[in-house]
Amino acid sequence: MHDLLQQFELGETRFSQVQLFEYDQKTPIEGRWYFIHIREERSSFLADQSVDLRRPIVERGRWEPGFSEDRLFVLDPEKVGDVDLWFEERVKRVVFFSDRLRQAIKAAKLKTRWMGFRECGLPQ
Helix, strand or coil: CHHHHCCCCCCCCEEEEECCECCCCCCECCCCEEEEECCCEECCECHHHCECEECCCCHHHCEEECCCCCCECEECHHHHCCCCEEEECCECCCCEECHHHHHHHHHCCCCCHHHCCCCCECCC
């Protein structure tokens, strides 16, 4: 995943290489491991056009996704710009991927079930 992400526009997002150890805390786990710090943030979220979101909470007025399969985040593509991986300043606990990055991840056959990719809508 690290190598693939390096080919995309990540803005302020950074990686730090880390060493992982087995349960005994002494035996290194083989391979290259990275911590990703997603620092790129956009303000393209359109709450008034999005569907099934929880009301903004006190913490900076940020929205949370609802639980239904109908939920939909609507984003203004002009405000997203050319970045491929980002957070929205008014949305809590959601990482956004550009469609071209999502397609590249799928094409590389990386396991993504845990990512829960969902389509975003465009403004009306």
